[in-house]
Amino acid sequence: MKNRSTSLEFFEYVRKYLTEFMPRHRNLSENTIQANRDTLNLLLDYCVNQLGYSLLKIEVNTFLDIGVITGFLDWLQTERKCRNATINQRLSCIRSVFKYIAYEEITYTSIYGRLLAIPQRKVDKNKTIEFMSEDALKAILSCPNTKSKKGLRDCFYMSLMYDSAARNSEMLSIKMKNVTDNKIAPYVFVNGKGRKKRSIPLMQKTMDIYHLYVRGFHRNYNPDDYLFYVIHHGQKMKMSTDNVAKFINKYAEQARLICSNIPDKVHPHMFRRSRAMHLYRNGMPLPLLSEFLGHEDPETTLIYASADTEMKRRAIEKATINLDIDKEKAIPIWKDDDEMIRRLYGLK
Template sequence: MKNKKISFMNHLECYFNTYLPTVKGLSQSTIVSYKATFRILMEFLYTVKGIPSDKVEFSTLDDKLIMEFLSWLETERSCSVSTRNQRLSAIAAFSIYAQNRDFGSAVTFRNCVLKVPKKKAPRKGRSSFTRDEVKTLFGLPDSSNEIGLRDKTLLCFMYASGTRAQEVCDLTVGNIQFYPDRAGINIHGKGQKVRRIGIPCDASNMLKKYIEHRRIINDTERHVFSSQTHEKMSVSCIEEIYSKYIEKAKQEYPEMFRYHYTPHSMRHTTATHMIEAGVPLIVVKNFLGHVSLQTTQIYTEITQDTMNKQLKSWNDKWFLKDNSHFENTNGK
């Protein structure tokens, strides 16, 4: 008796419901991101190609169609090159899974995916805050009210900890141990990896006072930061908080905050300021939870402000005190 052929959609269902969470151990947020790629792909197939999802087969997705889909993402959905490449990576990851489980049906699909190159994006500088901008940003929330106190604590905590937005959302009271001069925190990062970090006294005291203010200091399962409608804050809520205060900052301080900023900009800022302060790269890597030191090395590109200060120091040291070697010798 011949084995029953498993459909494309059945493979996709097993991939999301069993393989990614159980075998790979990926977090729910990562799986949601992967699912979004295929949801958008099915939308493209139906609206542009007239192919309903129940008619999709591995042979449907040849390299030409995948290229059309990626171009459609950029032109019709205004996706960045980075997002376009992420969608391709999600499709490629599934093609490996499918080929390993149904070689006869999926090998051509896998080979077609391999023919599609990633697109090179124009290099952009990483947006980060200067020290003056950080100080200004911290002063914007009105901490005399509930929302302002939460927002100020969140901004200060993200700078002190260098955490990702999702890591802040996942933070519970039980993840934190307070000491007289610091706080030790277990951060649940990408791939369900946990790292232990410390934050200094000022940030620790602010965080503790906020948790005490919320009367949740003994509720270890409670999330530290909540929205007005949910016990656990979402990434989109953090994005709205940043958008709110950065827009306010740009209005009140037009000479500052000249770039586009996101919650991840604060993580860039923490890394940049640590490296500028002389913290060893390997320490920064472990603090941020990077898998590779190469990722951390991106932050070694120092800011223009730092470069200007170092050049000024060099000029002051070597030229201003003794400039006799620059005097006009009239050809002598």
């Protein structure tokens, strides 16, 4: 194994993989790139916070000890409560990164070979899909304090995620220009898996919260701003998946005090599943539901006819629950290392 391995070399490989190889040579979608970026950030967090590494001390050779990776996968299961399917996806992302590194520098091939020896975890294909009841969803949506800016943001995020049944990655990629505030037929435009684009009709109750949210977060309208963002060094940056998971988990914990039907583990994707189940139970035909969800499976999409937007809207209206919030509540005025290392090398 070569002796010149350095952390800067490792981060340079990561930067090229995320910003050059994936988008230019593989022509992969932003969602796929983001999934790999998220996995690498989680792996680095594990190395720093659980193993005690300094970020700048992490090298390619750090992962010569395959126990670092297997420990990371165990940590995903025990601490982050990830399902086996999610853990397998994270492992696949890590393998892809080190396959690229081995291609760039042949002396690192042994690390990639060891990663291939890590077995995939068994996935129960017959496992029942977890979803929230309408009562549980109402309880969670009632928890954010919409008098605060963050509370209003969190309430709108969860409401929009449920109403649109969008994936978390799709939600975080929505820009202001993707929301059409049409009084008769408002909708949001999302980029789904496999670059499949779709427009999703939105209910007026969701748009009422949207108007309050825009008033507090987008006073100076810029069509290219992300709908949901964080401020970093004075700039609006895309919000992270970790941020979403944290506030959803927080409100789920609060909701358990008022509703006994809250699932043990509430995660962002459960809002999509819950919306789909509620629509199906309220009469939306499966072909129309598949169109609404933007399923990419060829065997599924080939047998489904294109759905009329107004048909979607009528089915959605039938399943829409009460998402009202007090429109009169005041919104406070906006108050205006390691993080930089990750940003410089394309990890943020």
